[in-house]
Amino acid sequence: MNAEQIIKSIEAEHLKPNLPVIHVGDTVRVGVRIIEGGKERVQPYEGTIIAMGNSGINKTITVRRVFQGVGVERVFLLHSPRIANIQVIRRGKVRRAKLYYLRDRVGKATRIQQRFDRPL
Template identity: 75%
Template sequence: MNAQEIIRSLEAEQLKSNLPEIHVGDTVKVGVIIQEGNKERTQPYEGIVIAKRNSGINATITVRRIFQGVGVERVFLLHSPRVESIKIIKRGKVRRAKLYYLRDRVGKATRVKQRFDREL
């Protein structure tokens, strides 16, 4: 076995199989494991998926939400052990692969139309 085959086999062990089908524009709730002192708890983070990157074990989603009037974006590795759960709240109907234009919008202009033809 060469080095690339060893790396692929190690990555295959770490891949999660129970991930939902996530699309850009969806509103998701990501359960992130937070460690405070010697205790662990799950912190939910809910927002709109504005970007998605598929590349095997390095697949990521960028989730944006407005917190106290300030836009906050977090990038989550989908196969990370720190990401406990991903739940789709609402499907969004968008015509772009990346929704970076939402960064410039404020208030009701940041809303995305709901899509009803896909399962939650």
């Protein structure tokens, strides 16, 4: 076995098998594990996926939401143990791979049309 095959076999052990099918433009609720003191809890983070990157164990999504009038973006590693769950709330109809143009829009201009041909 060469080095590339060894790396892929090690990565395959850590991939999460039960991730939902998600696309750019979808509104998702990501459950993030947070450890405070000695306790662990799951904090939901809901927003629109504006970008997806990489593949395999390094697959990431960038989720954007507006909180108290300020745009907040977080990048999540999908196969990270810090991610408890991902739930698709709404399917979005977009024609771009990256929705960075939403950063410049305010209010109702940031809405994305709903897509009904894909199940939740």
